[in-house]
Amino acid sequence: MINKAYLVTSATVFALVAIVHFIRLVNHWQIQIGTVAFPFWGSWLAVIIGTALSMWAVNLASEWSASRQ
Secondary structure (H helix, E strand, C coil): CCCHHHHHHHHHHHHHHHHHHHHHHCCCCCCCCEEECCCCCHEEEEEEEHHHHHHHHHHHHHHHHHHHC
């Protein structure tokens, strides 16, 4: 049961990261740490990678559940 919980938690975290970066892109929020500004292409990358990792974790969790039955 711990493995499935880990996969579901990972999927949720990655999905939330992707959603927050997508909201940043839609609202044109600037991210600046000191004098360094985080570019918008970084958020596009985070949306793509976060979505892919979230979908991968969901797929693994569903396969894990199916193999246990």
